[in-house]
Amino acid sequence: MRTPSVEDYIKSIYKAHAERGNVATHELADRLDVSAPAVSKMMRRLSELRLITHTPYQGVKLTRAGEKLALEIIRHHRLIELYLVQAMGYSWDAVHEEAERLEHHISEEFEERMDVLLGHPTACPHGDPIPTRAGTIARTSNRSLARQRTRERLIVRRVSDEDSKLLRHLESLGVTPGAAIEFVSQEPFEGPLVLQVGNTRVRLTPQAAKEVFVDAVDDDDG
Ligand SMILES: [Zn+2]
Ligand SMILES: [Zn+2]
Incomplete structure (x- = not known):
């Protein structure tokens, strides 16, 4: 696997937080399949970029800028998934992997055009809400x-x-x-x-x- 990027970390922190609240660094190591020292190093970098706050024993939290970045990547991911299904004939079980790769590489214009072409959709093929351009996201069920x-x-x-x-x-x-x-x-x-x-x-x-x-x-x- 390639080395996780800043964007991969930010997205993982966002998802872990949405599922469970506080995010411990060892949890990120598990999720991203990287070593504890690699996570520590990245946490320093993300703090310097003011994307997270990291309080020892309390875990990691995204700043508003970090949260906006996470929602932007998630918006890309979910629009791409829907585009692959609706415009390219992919089945819903084959799009997540593609979107994981493509989400980091599309431009704002590409995002905008997918959004228009798809009629401003509100959910991906798996039912996850698509964040708005302004960086808000609809509530969704966490009831398993x-x-x-x-x-x-x-x-x-x-x-x-x-x-x-x-x-x-x-x-x-x-x-x-x-x-x-x-x-x-x-x-x-x-x-x-x-x-x-x-x-x-x-x-x-x-x-x-x-x-x-x-x-x-x-x-x-x-
Ligand atoms: Zn996905
Ligand atoms: Zn999805």
């Missing part, structure tokens, strides 16, 4: 399907985009963003989740369900 315990009708909001096998599996079951599903039950001893998807009963392992994020169906959603 794996935590569901009681029978309930749900809307799939987004799925984790990093594992293409998992994406193909979810697609074959109809568990995709925007799908209305019903959690029926979970089989004993941490067994598979039983879901109603349209007219079909499907089973999903808890491991796969962890990567699926849902909201309850409001009364006005039907």
